[in-house]
Amino acid sequence: MASDERKQELFKELKEGVIEYEEDRVTTAAQAVLSEGFDAYEGIMDGLAAGMEVVGELFDQQEYFVPEVLMCADALYAGLDILRPHVNMEGREAVKGEVVIGVVEGDVHDIGKNLVKMMFEVAGFTVHDLGADVPIDEFVEKQISTNSDIVALSAMMTTTMMGMKKAIVKLKEKNPNVMIMLGGAPVTGEIADMFGADGYSENASNAVSEAIKMVGALRRM
Amino acid sequence: MALKTEQMTGLERIVAALQHKEADRVPAGPLVCGAARRVYGITYDEWAQDADLAVQSMVHAHKLIGMDGVLMLVDLSIEAADFGQSMVYPIEDTPHPVYRDPILKSVEDYAKIEYIDPRKAKRMQHMVKYTDGVMKALGKETGVMSFVYGPLGILSMMRSAEKLFLDCMKHPEAVIAAEEVITEVLLEQIRALGETGVHAIVLDTLFASGSIMSKQLWKKMEGPFTTKLADECRKVGALPIVHNCGNNVYFDVQIEAMQPAAISFAYLPDDCKTPQELKEKYGDKVCLIGYVPPSPDMMMHSPEQVKEICREEIQVLAPGGGYILSTGCEFPPNGPLLNAIAMMEAAEEYGRYPIVQ
Structure with a gap:
């Protein structure tokens, strides 16, 4: 599988794992991001954060409630704990604040x-x-x-x-x-x-x- | 400052509202609970632990404000404390659990909850004595409502809300098993409260709202237990009333579960966009109690502003009866008492039946 295709597949796994509050799925995908040499920061932003954005929309639409959001948060942190130590900010914009x-x-x-x-x-x-x-x-x-x-x-x-x-x-x-x-x-x-x-x-x-x-x-x- | 021009008693007005009839005027009662201690000049911890002082506080607050009905809410940790949760009793704030030391530290701990006899339990007995004292002092002419927290709410005080929500998703069977034990205790507490002759018992089912959980999850996790509690209230001769101050409160599933005589609410239900829609949809099904916001209105606004908000609510919700003007939740324990008086003045000035539009 082409590298970019694989990367998108893993980011989709991260995103959907957060939305579906599947901690194990997120953990597996986050580990694969690192072991297969993809960028941890992109994994956070295009995978985990993208998933949380959808969760926010589902919350606004009253599809998700506090218990579901807390479950999503657990899944997100499972991925964040794996990816964050490997984020290289060199050449990127400084943190927002x-x-x-x-x-x-x-x-x-x-x-x-x-x-x-x-x-x-x-x-x-x-x-x-x-x-x-x-x-x-x-x-x-x-x-x-x-x-x-x-x-x-x-x-x-x-x-x-x-x-x-x-x-x-x-x-x-x-x-x-x-x-x-x-x-x-x-x-x-x-x-x-x-x-x-x-x-x-x-x-x-x-x-x-x-x-x-x-x-x-x-x-x- | 009881108003002088009235004909019916507060209790008669409330009974009329519950029967969806128009009284001489709209019944009213800001939910003055912790604030009552300030009228009698005692501290919060004294008020929350000494039933005689609590009774005197409510009697004096009633004399000053003139509520048609009074609520015996003390705090949301009454039952949790008796199940062994360690507590803090601040001098000038609402008692609460020591949140850093929840008694339920793991999912396995739900199974350790054992039945306790509420008639021998310190804080639940405080509630019974408080209710009994206020019934004896005010009950002939004033509506008296005692208070019981729902089983999920009690568990949140013993586990932390965040962990309880996660447990409801991951280990619902453990939570439900604990609720079964707690419900048995609450049923006995309702029987004890019923012996005081109290007019109504308010069941707080905070979690049945869009602020907290989905309807489906509430129906699974707490709904069946609230049915038992409401049925027991009726058995002992006290009307079940629901209090739920969450956003997008679920009127439909709570009416289905409890058939309450009234719902005390702070925000519009999830299926109503306007108070007009609320009146149309639920006005003949359940008596509406509310819904002036404790914050910012009661807390930060002037008595004149409070009266104007009350006037607006009366105009929409009072015609035809079935409405009690009140705060959507407890009157701020530190709020200006003049605003509680303003609500009673608004009922007198704008709430005379027939309501003039």
């Missing part, structure tokens, strides 16, 4: 945050995940130490949501140029505006497009 992400203090609901993190990762961002129940100062320190473009804050409760407002003030005080995006059940676009955030994401699939817009705006500054 760096993101600090976490769930604000007092709140431990992190499914949404984990899905957003995954979308950032497959889109080529460098992600610094602080986890859940993160004190405000930790967001500030991590943003400064990594010089990240974006800080993404998540909260699931009205009580913890108020911590976002304080975090935004502190983050902007230290670095007025940092872009801050908010997400989580009680958060709306109106609240994001009210708190002084730069972006708001209703769900994981639009978080990344919102982030890309923000990074673009930042680089034009």
